[in-house]
Amino acid sequence: MDNLQLNIAKQLILSDNKFVLGNLSNLSSWIYHEFDAINWAGFYLYDGSSLVLGPFCGKVACTNIGWGKGVCGTALAQNKTIIVPDVHKFDGHIACDSASNSEIVVPMYLHDKPIGVLDIDSILLDRFDSSHQELFENIVRHLIQTNGNAISRLVANNE
Ligand code: SME
Numbered sequence: 001m002d003n004l005q006l007n008i009a010k011q012l013i014l015s016d017n018k019f020v021l022g023n024l025s026n027l028s029s030w031i032y033h034e035f036d037a038i039n040w041a042g043f044y045l046y047d048g049s050s051l052v053l054g055p056f057c058g059k060v061a062c063t064n065i066g067w068g069k070g071v072c073g074t075a076l077a078q079n080k081t082i083i084v085p086d087v088h089k090f091d092g093h094i095a096c097d098s099a100s101n102s103e104i105v106v107p108m109y110l111h112d113k114p115i116g117v118l119d120i121d122s123i124l125l126d127r128f129d130s131s132h133q134e135l136f137e138n139i140v141r142h143l144i145q146t147n148g149n150a151i152s153r154l155v156a157n158n159e
Contacts, residue, residue, distance in 0.1 A: 002131070002135060005034065005135060006135060006138050006139065008030070008034075009027065009030065009139045009142070010139075010142050012026050012027060012030055013026075013027065013139075013142060013143055013146055013147065014146065020147045020150035020151055020154065021055060021154075023143070023146075023147055024042075024043050024054055024055040024147075024151075025055040027043075027118075027139070027143065028041050028042040028043065028055050028056050028057045029041075029057050031057075031120060031136075032057035032058065033057075035120075037122050037123050037124045037127060038058075038120060038121065038122055038127075039058055039059070039097055039099050039100060039121055039122065039123050040056065040057070040058030040059065040061065040096070040097055040100065040119070040120070040121040041056065041057050041058060041118075041119070041120045041121070042054060042055055042056020042057060042058065042061070042118075042119060043055055043056065043116055043117070043118055043119070044065060044072050044116055044117050044119060045115065045116040045151065045154055045155045046076065046114045046115050046116050046117075046155065047155040048155075049067065050064050050065060050066050050067060050073075051064070051065040051066075051067075051072055051073060051076065051116065051117065052064055052155060054116065054154070056119075058097065058121070059096065059097045060096075061096040061097070062094055062096050065094060069092065069094065070092055070093060070094035071084055071087070071090060071092075071093055071094070071103055071105045071119070072094075072105050072117045072119050074092070074105075075105035075106070075107045075117055076107045076114050076116075076117050078107075079107050079109060079114070080107065081104065081105065081106045081107065081133050081136075081137060082103075082104070082105050083102075083103075083104050083128045083129070083132075083133060084102055084103045084104070084105075085102050085125060085126040085128075086101065086102060086125050086126070087100055087101060087102060087103050087121075088101070090103075097121065099123045100121040100122070100123065101122060101123055101124055101125045101127075102121070102122045102124060102125050102126055102127045102128060103119070103120065103121045103122070103128070104119075104120050104127075104128040104132055104133065104136060105117050105118070105119050105120075106118040106133075106136045106137055106140045108140055108143070108144055108148075108151070109144070110144055110148040110149070110151070110152050113152065115144075115148065115151050115152045116151060118136060118139075118140055120136070
């Protein structure tokens with residue numbers, strides 16, 4: 001794992017710790033620009049029944065993803081990171097940008113409660129490996145420690 005990247009991400013989150021939307025926006029932008037060949041990076045937040053679009057960088061995206069639907073909904077329902085080397089071969093993949101070819105989705109849970117996902121798409125096939133999984137899971141763990149309560153309050157019905 002790249003410790004420098006992890007530290008930068010942690011500083012990004014901490015530098016504006018009080019305003020969760022700023023933190024999620026900055027993280028999305030940082031991932032989008034820091035890593036090569038990324039065409040979408042951002043968050044979907046869980047409102048108690050489905051994932052709703054949160055802060056992101058990239059083209060306009062679908063606003064609602066059902067529990068267990070698409071890569072995002074599957075990663076959340078299974079509470080496990082999913083790396084998709086070729087999105088065209090993932091049954092049920094929800095295509096928002098036809099340029100996307102591979103994807104990684106990290107679920108976000110606070111005290112065993114689903115609160116959202118981090119979703120990152122690439123124009124390249126097979127863009128993400130276990131080192132990315134480790135890095136992004138670490139970033140998400142830190143994000144939840146510092147901003148988890150605020151994230152869970154962002155969407156109305158998430159009791
Ligand atoms: N690929 C996602 C949908 C969201 S877009 O990639 C931004 C999915 O199948 O869950």
